[in-house]
Amino acid sequence: MSMSIPISSFDSVEIRENTLVLCDIDYTLLYPTETESSVNDLHELYTYYIRQYPFDREMVLRLASDAYNARYPMRPTDPEGFDRMLRKIRSTSGCELVFLTARSPNTVDYTASNFIQIGLVPEEHIIHFSDTMPKGKYVSLRIPVTPYANVVFIDDLQSNLDNMARYVDPAKLRSYLFVM
Numbered sequence: 001m002s003m004s005i006p007i008s009s010f011d012s013v014e015i016r017e018n019t020l021v022l023c024d025i026d027y028t029l030l031y032p033t034e035t036e037s038s039v040n041d042l043h044e045l046y047t048y049y050i051r052q053y054p055f056d057r058e059m060v061l062r063l064a065s066d067a068y069n070a071r072y073p074m075r076p077t078d079p080e081g082f083d084r085m086l087r088k089i090r091s092t093s094g095c096e097l098v099f100l101t102a103r104s105p106n107t108v109d110y111t112a113s114n115f116i117q118i119g120l121v122p123e124e125h126i127i128h129f130s131d132t133m134p135k136g137k138y139v140s141l142r143i144p145v146t147p148y149a150n151v152v153f154i155d156d157l158q159s160n161l162d163n164m165a166r167y168v169d170p171a172k173l174r175s176y177l178f179v180m
């Protein structure tokens with residue numbers, strides 16, 4: 001297991017000059033407001049839209065997930081702390097924030113709607129969708145880290161932090177385990 005610092009607020013993330021900040025989305029930036037009944041609701045919504053559009057599976061999926069998302073909007077884990085971290089990143093020389101989610105690239109629109117739900121402007125952010133590729137491997141192939149002196153990685157899954165530690169120089173990397 002790689003070394004990581006458990007945090008419950010983005011205020012605990014240390015931002016130095018020339019740092020690339022990689023931040024997970026689900027259960028780090030935001031979390032769903034699911035309840036015991038929400039799975040039943042989702043099922044009901046699908047059933048309802050399948051009756052409306054029996055031959056358009058894509059339409060059914062989109063309408064049902066939009067309706068579900070409106071009923072159970074995402075919530076931010078730490079809105080004030082995130083806002084302070086974002087301002088720190090923007091005011092520190094050579095720093096950049098990149099979101100790194102294991103969501104599929106098919107969820108670009110859905111992810112943008114989630115950002116709006118928690119008060120962020122999606123167009124102002126860089127979001128990478130690693131999908132089924134381990135996050136460290138994804139970074140090694142798609143996100144150049146050599147221009148940065150430091151890499152910060154914030155994620156709620158230790159396995160993701162472990163994978164990142166295999167691909168990013170340990171002298172550069174600082175990992176934070178986000179615990180809600």
Ligand SMILES: [Mg+2]
Pocket residue numbers: 024025026027028155156157
């Ligand atoms: Mg996560």
